[in-house]
Amino acid sequence: MKNEAIRILQKKNKAILESWMKFQLLDEGLREDLMSNDDLRSQSEELLSALTSNLNDNNIEDAKSMGFEQVNDILASVSISRAKQGFSPRETGNYIFSLKNALLEILQQEIKDPQELYMQSIKIGKLIDSFSIDTFETFLRGREDVILRQTDEITEISTPVIQVWDGILALPIIGTLDSARTQVVMENLLQKIVETGSSIAILDISGVPAVDSLVAQHLIKTVSATRLMGAECIISGIRPEIAQTVVHLGIDLSNILTKSTLASALKTAFTMLQLQVTRKNVTNLN
Amino acid sequence: MVVLNKELMTIVREVDVIPFRNRLKEHAVKIGMGLVNQTKIITAASELARNMLKYAKGGKVTLEVISTGRENGIRLTFKDQGPGIANIPMAMKDGYSTAKSLGLGLPGTKRLVSEFNIESEVGKGTTVTVIKWKNG
Numbered sequence: 001m002k003n004e005a006i007r008i009l010q011k012k013n014k015a016i017l018e019s020w021m022k023f024q025l026l027d028e029g030l031r032e033d034l035m036s037n038d039d040l041r042s043q044s045e046e047l048l049s050a051l052t053s054n055l056n057d058n059n060i061e062d063a064k065s066m067g068f069e070q071v072n073d074i075l076a077s078v079s080i081s082r083a084k085q086g087f088s089p090r091e092t093g094n095y096i097f098s099l100k101n102a103l104l105e106i107l108q109q110e111i112k113d114p115q116e117l118y119m120q121s122i123k124i125g126k127l128i129d130s131f132s133i134d135t136f137e138t139f140l141r142g143r144e145d146v147i148l149r150q151t152d153e154i155t156e157i158s159t160p161v162i163q164v165w166d167g168i169l170a171l172p173i174i175g176t177l178d179s180a181r182t183q184v185v186m187e188n189l190l191q192k193i194v195e196t197g198s199s200i201a202i203l204d205i206s207g208v209p210a211v212d213s214l215v216a217q218h219l220i221k222t223v224s225a226t227r228l229m230g231a232e233c234i235i236s237g238i239r240p241e242i243a244q245t246v247v248h249l250g251i252d253l254s255n256i257l258t259k260s261t262l263a264s265a266l267k268t269a270f271t272m273l274q275l276q277v278t279r280k281n282v283t284n285l286n
Numbered sequence: 287m288v289v290l291n292k293e294l295m296t297i298v299r300e301v302d303v304i305p306f307r308n309r310l311k312e313h314a315v316k317i318g319m320g321l322v323n324q325t326k327i328i329t330a331a332s333e334l335a336r337n338m339l340k341y342a343k344g345g346k347v348t349l350e351v352i353s354t355g356r357e358n359g360i361r362l363t364f365k366d367q368g369p370g371i372a373n374i375p376m377a378m379k380d381g382y383s384t385a386k387s388l389g390l391g392l393p394g395t396k397r398l399v400s401e402f403n404i405e406s407e408v409g410k411g412t413t414v415t416v417i418k419w420k421n422g
Contacts, residue, residue: 176303209328210307210328210329212329212332212336213387213390213391213394216388217388241324244322244325245322245325245326245398248326248397248398249329249390250394251388251390
């Protein structure tokens with residue numbers, strides 16, 4: 001015997017959709033700026049028909065059963081695309097919760113026996129709740145993907161190698177130097193040394209919040225690798241407090257050419273390349 | 287000694303060190319610690335956090351603001367359940383490392399802070415407690 005509630009829900013598909021759309025459009029958090037009402041309607045229609053057509057006696061209490069694969073797929077794609085479009089968790093949550101309201105409303109209209117109504121409502125409630133949990137998990141995963149992509153982007157853009165003069169490269173390091181970052185820094189720097197045929201590289205660490213022994217080790221490695229390529233490396237941007245900390249830690253940087261500012265590092269680089277910067281003598285021009 | 291503020295943070299990934307360091311800096315600024323001492327405690331903290339990640343695959347840090355009435359300071363307790371340190375006096379020596387690093391982590395940290403205490407049991411884990419006084 002087919003469950004009464006399932007039969008009603010399948011028959012009343014259209015009414016449910018209308019009532020669901022009504023709930024969604026009434027909601028204050030409706031984001032017409034992010035999604036048009038037509039899109040919303042077709043998305044809702046697809047989900048609802050997948051839900052009602054797959055609903056049967058066996059799976060009404062198990063949202064993870066095989067019959068609901070299609071529903072879960074649609075929900076997953078809805079929540080991931082919403083996460084990426086910038087919907088808030090509340091807005092995504094309301095989407096699925098308003099479906100529950102719509103389903104329960106129809107059941108209430110159709111089932112007259114209070115006990116039966118109660119039983120069916122609980123079942124439908126449970127089913128939709130577990131769909132909601134899945135939706136949230138997927139939503140979070142979608143957000144995490146965004147964060148991961150941004151992290152990658154940051155690593156990518158945060159290590160620019162700049163050619164400041166013919167034969168002189170500068171590499172401002174901002175943020176913490178960890179192993180992965182050092183790898184990127186070193187790769188970029190060595191590659192650029194080959195490309196430009198530079199003989200001096202300036203590593204500026206003004207933007208590095210703390211130099212501990214691991215950061216120092218990474219710096220030393222970078223300097224050694226640069227030297228192996230036949231270029232000289234100057235570390236600049238060593239702040240007074242960093243200098244004191246490095247000394248207390250017992251890190252030996254005496255083999256490395258260090259300067260307090262990028263300007264003085266550049267000056268040293270000019271001297272090494274036997275270049276001279278002179279002020280133009282204005283009187284001679286007249 | 288009075289504990290004015292207590293916070294527990296878990297460090298299991300390299301990126302967890304960054305929020306921890308920021309919290310530490312906030313507290314250090316709040317008690318009016320000078321820039322040099324701030325940098326010292328932050329460096330020490332990042333050193334110990336890294337040790338914890340490298341040898342014990344993470345652990346917990348308790349961040350406390352303490353006061354003796356005359357002076358304020360910050361106490362950090364790093365607790366892990368890693369392999370432990372078999373020979374503490376050796377680990378406290380400059381240049382000794384089992385992992386091909388500079389070998390300055392523990393001895394260097396000791397020089398950066400006001401008070402340093404390490405307890406370790408092989409197979410159970412290691413607890414390192416450091417205190418940095420505001421003017422220490």
